[in-house]
Amino acid sequence: MRAPSLDRRSFLTFAGLAGATAALAACGGPSTSGGDGDAGGDIDYSGVQPASEITWWSNNPGSSEEVSRQIIERFQQQNPGIRVNLVTAGQNYEEIAQRFQTAQAGGTLPDLVVLSDVWWFRYYMQRSIVPMDPLIDAVGIDTGDYREQLIEDYRYDGKLWALPWARSTPIFYYNKAHWAAAGLPDRAPQTWAEMAEWGPRLQGAGNGTQNAFQLPALADYAGWSFQNNLWGAGGAWSDEWDITCDSPESVAAMQFLQDAVYTDRWAGVAGTEGTTDLSAGAVSATIGSTGSLVTVLESSNFDVGAGFLPAGSVSGPVCPTGGAGVGIPAGIEPERQLAAATFAAFLTSPENTVALSQATGYLPIRESADISPLLAETSLRQVAIDQLDVTRTQDRARAFFPGADGEIARTCANILTQQADPQAELATLKTTLQGIYDGDVAPNL
Known part of the structure; x- marks a missing residue:
């Protein structure tokens, strides 16, 4: 259950108490009424x-x-003249x-x-x-060189609030040997309807898998x-x-x-990570982050294929950005x-976005980056880069509502692991998300 939102003064009092971090974690995420800084006021750095x-605080x-x-x-x-300390925070x-x-309430800020x-x-x-x-003006950053789909995610109220770095999208991964055993063309399914046709063929191909397809954890x-x-079905969170999570399309x-x-x-549901199940040969296909690309390739003893996310019944290929x-x-x-x-x-320079992409699989975020070394190493990276053309900014209920991602995950778990009624579950989710918006978002816009 989501705790009531705190106003700014009571939050600052509360957050200073011992155990504040644990209390905030139990609420499904930090309150949105924290620090007293003026994020809207521009500073003159001349x-x-x-x-x-x-x-620099990172989770690597x-x-x-x-x-x-x-x-x-x-x-x-x-x-x-500038020393950088990397802290795994x-x-x-x-x-x-x-x-x-926690640092907002009186600790040392990064x-x-x-x-x-x-x-x-x-x-x-x-x-x-x-x-x-x-700051972009002060240090001379060329924002026009960042891939538009990736930098615009951080723009709100006419201003930019972050720079893209470890950016990703989900892509479709599959086991080429399993595909061949089922007599399927060497490509990802173009639509979910096509995957529904291919699923039984994969199940019956003698691949020794738990499931033809593994839904993400x-x-x-x-x-x-x-x-x-x-x-793809015409719905959205x-x-x-x-x-709109309870719309007929959703x-x-x-x-x-x-x-x-x-x-x-x-299809089945991954317990931890669908890409781990794929690499182990337990499933024939899954959806995972481009940030997992290098790990998937290094941990699989078979040829891995990749493709766009399948299209739905209403729209063509469409994919959320992330990272x-x-x-x-x-x-x-x-x-x-x-x-x-x-x-x-x-x-976030062109050279360093290539270095990060090469080590992990995250997307090269700069247009001018020389990605030829990436493609020479594995052509699968081109799939993620090409899919950027069909990306869409995430639904605000998922990306902007504090704690909403957890609520959505719980709803999906009820539907996909408890066989709960989708209509009833999504109606309940709508009530929960509306409460988050009314209590935690609208007062702070």
Whole structure:
């Protein structure tokens, strides 16, 4: 159950108490009425000298710590006046967000922090991150060179609140040997209807699998990849600020997935990660992040295929963006903010986006980046790059509502592991999401 939202004054009192982090975690995420910084006010950085030392908080997404340290070393060689300390501030996006929230209530703030797709907006509402625009001007970042689909995710109220960094989309992974055994063409299914035809053929091909297809682990951002299913059917978790998760189209999308598990029996649900099940040969196909590409290839002893997410019954191919960017806290001195922006510009440079992509599978975020080394290493990277042309900004109910991703995951779990009625579950979800919007979002816009 979601706890009542706290107003700004009571939150600051509450967050200073011992055990605040645990209490906030029990609420499904930090309150959105935290710091007193003015995130909307632009700072004049003219005449400001960058600080000599900064701290970067990261959760090292996609096992990126080694490449991050290499980037830091190159930065310090070119900028000997700024030392960068990399701190592993959490094992995932949720843990780093909790630590950042705790620091808002009186701890030591970082100078640069990783902000995932479902966490940055609550910090905008808290006024605890600064707009990047004046810093972009101060350090001379060419925002026109970032891939538009990836940088515009961080724009709200006419300002940019983060820079893209470890950005990803879900893609369709499959076992080519299993495909061949079933007599299927060497490609991903073009539509979900086609996958429903292929599923039984894969099940009967003697591949020794648990399931032909493995739905992503529900606790692992099910609301992210399932946007493809909802959008393809003409539904969505929300339309701007309007909650639409219980629309007939959304219900039909979730009913299709439930039927694939319980009626037609060609799909299952991953316990931890669908890509792990694929690499182990337990399933023939799954959907996973592009950030998992290198791990999937290295851990599989078969030829891996990849393709766009399947289209639905209403729209053509459509895919959500995802992953993380980097932002700068409002509660630190301008000198630290300027030094952090100087490093962020280097971190997200064309050369370093290639280095990150090569080590992990995350998308190259700069248009001018030379991606030929990436494609020479594996042509599958081209799939993710090409799929950017059919990406769509995520539904606000999933990305902007605090704690909503967890609520969506619980609903999906009820439908897909408990065989609960999709219509009833999504109606309940709508009530929950509306409560989050009314209590935690609308008052802070």
